[in-house]
Amino acid sequence: MIITEAQGLRELGTQIFVALGAPKAKAEFVAETLVEANLCGHDSHGVFYFPVYGERIKLGHIHPKENPKIVKETPSSAYLNGRWGFGQIAAKKMIETAVEKARTSMVAAVGGFNINHIGRLGYYTTWATEQDMVGMMFVNVGNPLVSPFHGTGRTFGTNPASISTPTATGENFLMDYATSLAAAGKLSVARAKHAKVPSHWIRDKNDNPTDDPNAFYDGGYLVGFGEHKGYGVQMASELLGAALTGSRTSMDDSQNPPSPNGVFCIAINPEAFVGLGAFKEKSSEIIKIVKSRKPEKGETVLVPGDPERISKRQRLRDGIPLPEDTWEQISKISLELGLDPKIALKKG
Amino acid sequence: MIITEAQGLRELGTQIFVALGAPKAKAEFVAETLVEANLCGHDSHGVFYFPVYGERIKLGHIHPKENPKIVKETPSSAYLNGRWGFGQIAAKKMIETAVEKARTSMVAAVGGFNINHIGRLGYYTTWATEQDMVGMMFVNVGNPLVSPFHGTGRTFGTNPASISTPTATGENFLMDYATSLAAAGKLSVARAKHAKVPSHWIRDKNDNPTDDPNAFYDGGYLVGFGEHKGYGVQMASELLGAALTGSRTSMDDSQNPPSPNGVFCIAINPEAFVGLGAFKEKSSEIIKIVKSRKPEKGETVLVPGDPERISKRQRLRDGIPLPEDTWEQISKISLELGLDPKIALKKG
Numbered sequence: 001m002i003i004t005e006a007q008g009l010r011e012l013g014t015q016i017f018v019a020l021g022a023p024k025a026k027a028e029f030v031a032e033t034l035v036e037a038n039l040c041g042h043d044s045h046g047v048f049y050f051p052v053y054g055e056r057i058k059l060g061h062i063h064p065k066e067n068p069k070i071v072k073e074t075p076s077s078a079y080l081n082g083r084w085g086f087g088q089i090a091a092k093k094m095i096e097t098a099v100e101k102a103r104t105s106m107v108a109a110v111g112g113f114n115i116n117h118i119g120r121l122g123y124y125t126t127w128a129t130e131q132d133m134v135g136m137m138f139v140n141v142g143n144p145l146v147s148p149f150h151g152t153g154r155t156f157g158t159n160p161a162s163i164s165t166p167t168a169t170g171e172n173f174l175m176d177y178a179t180s181l182a183a184a185g186k187l188s189v190a191r192a193k194h195a196k197v198p199s200h201w202i203r204d205k206n207d208n209p210t211d212d213p214n215a216f217y218d219g220g221y222l223v224g225f226g227e228h229k230g231y232g233v234q235m236a237s238e239l240l241g242a243a244l245t246g247s248r249t250s251m252d253d254s255q256n257p258p259s260p261n262g263v264f265c266i267a268i269n270p271e272a273f274v275g276l277g278a279f280k281e282k283s284s285e286i287i288k289i290v291k292s293r294k295p296e297k298g299e300t301v302l303v304p305g306d307p308e309r310i311s312k313r314q315r316l317r318d319g320i321p322l323p324e325d326t327w328e329q330i331s332k333i334s335l336e337l338g339l340d341p342k343i344a345l346k347k348g
Numbered sequence: 349m350i351i352t353e354a355q356g357l358r359e360l361g362t363q364i365f366v367a368l369g370a371p372k373a374k375a376e377f378v379a380e381t382l383v384e385a386n387l388c389g390h391d392s393h394g395v396f397y398f399p400v401y402g403e404r405i406k407l408g409h410i411h412p413k414e415n416p417k418i419v420k421e422t423p424s425s426a427y428l429n430g431r432w433g434f435g436q437i438a439a440k441k442m443i444e445t446a447v448e449k450a451r452t453s454m455v456a457a458v459g460g461f462n463i464n465h466i467g468r469l470g471y472y473t474t475w476a477t478e479q480d481m482v483g484m485m486f487v488n489v490g491n492p493l494v495s496p497f498h499g500t501g502r503t504f505g506t507n508p509a510s511i512s513t514p515t516a517t518g519e520n521f522l523m524d525y526a527t528s529l530a531a532a533g534k535l536s537v538a539r540a541k542h543a544k545v546p547s548h549w550i551r552d553k554n555d556n557p558t559d560d561p562n563a564f565y566d567g568g569y570l571v572g573f574g575e576h577k578g579y580g581v582q583m584a585s586e587l588l589g590a591a592l593t594g595s596r597t598s599m600d601d602s603q604n605p606p607s608p609n610g611v612f613c614i615a616i617n618p619e620a621f622v623g624l625g626a627f628k629e630k631s632s633e634i635i636k637i638v639k640s641r642k643p644e645k646g647e648t649v650l651v652p653g654d655p656e657r658i659s660k661r662q663r664l665r666d667g668i669p670l671p672e673d674t675w676e677q678i679s680k681i682s683l684e685l686g687l688d689p690k691i692a693l694k695k696g
Contacts, residue, residue, distance in 0.1 A: 076424045077454040077620035106425040107457040111621040148638050150647035155638060163584045173587055175580030226574025232523030232652045236511045239521055243630040246622035251637045272425035273459040274594035282591040289599045293499035301499035304580045
């Protein structure tokens, strides 16, 4: 493991994207969202993507200067063309638009197409809660990796979903996950670390369970979470993310561009219902009661959003560990661009 | 098993609720929603409730004549007081209001409080898809029965969630489930049938897994679905259903009234995005591809909504089987009210 630190990683990521043609503000924002994923413990959505996005820029999949454009709108909806810029720039514009419209319309939905990989959904829904809104996001990934319930073979993308709500303590409730049992990025990380994975996560190309992450890359596939119930969310992310927005479906495996996202988000203003203050107070009260429950043996009762906060506190203090393979890839692209990757290493 | 049929059950249910003071139109609608649950295979949400609601009317928990009232609204939101009438009447008014507002506003959300048990969420979200809208519903149940992830004891209600979308074939996608591994009603049904249940569904009062449904009634509790991922939906239904609407929280176990629902729903008009026709076509195309996937050994690949359709076709043809205990309870209240339960039995 190589120990890096957040501020250095942000600077390095910004330099990489700027060197590849991105305007500074866009480069900074994309780097910030990726580093935030590592801070929150989601290495599968983190700076691992510095070199991946770098490749995609070089191949013309990501147009680093491009701005998203709203092509249709009403006081409570917008339909956005991401124009194949950075996915993060499109997704942020979408949640900002939803939140802004919900300030006056109370609820707003925004759908988007032609969008590259947007990273971790929780970044955007958490941002909505910081504006005192409820945020929801359903996303499909145009890259089939996951089997349907009771079926076999690569069919759905990892199709994530996120719902986040504000609380009186400022610690938001954050549901945010891939609808596969494990995010595809977790397999990349396991492969990079030469580690095994739980055998109920994946099947090999002959439909057998396996603990070898390499079997996934050799024609295998991921399994969905939560049986028929998880399958419902998996399919909702497909129908809302892809079909409703006119984005490429998961099962369309044309590889150009790789892994586009169909994005659908909703912002809800608590003032339309019980009111912001009462909503936040009651939410914090519920969370306090849940966390006071007797834990299962050897466990701790947390609420969704806590694991991210715990990780962030720890990694801001101790640094962000990266597998050597990931660090090598980041170093390689940095050196190619004449940049010094060592600015990301933890000092002292 | 007693074999009944849908039309006779609807008539009997209507007569029961009318005899207990409900106006005919309300009685018919409530009976219709409960019978529809049995047709769809969800016996846990079906005519089992005829005598339960009957008791609640007698005890003054359900006010059978009462109408819900919108207490705050904008062009894209409404906040509704159910005034402790039939939950079904409030929930239908909510989804109707959301759909009507979404016709012009493109997206609308409605939250409601003072609402009795609304039955099966899929009834309302499916209705939204019949009006060519996407329907979503998040509901908490003010009756703690389910433990939090990694915790123990009765904490959450069975807190259901539903998302439904229209398709070109008219067969809607329907995600609709309790966020416990099993609906509480499934335990009532198992107890009525003197059957065992899968031992990962419940824990007894000492936190041990058990296959005896009676252990649940003796201080035990249900377990949530999908580990930390299912926990996200469970908590979203609590925060949106209860905290956002000002309804009684799940963990407030004052038993009066029993099992109220905090209800939050959203309607989304596809015209704001890719357009209704394109959305429905693409959704049907996705569903067709998913269902063409090779099934796991011994299984069939279905999409959410198919099991309900399969059950409905079969039960419209062969009748609706009811456990003897359920039939006895229905007969008992019918006879008390001077009604003839035999009108519900399947003829021939």
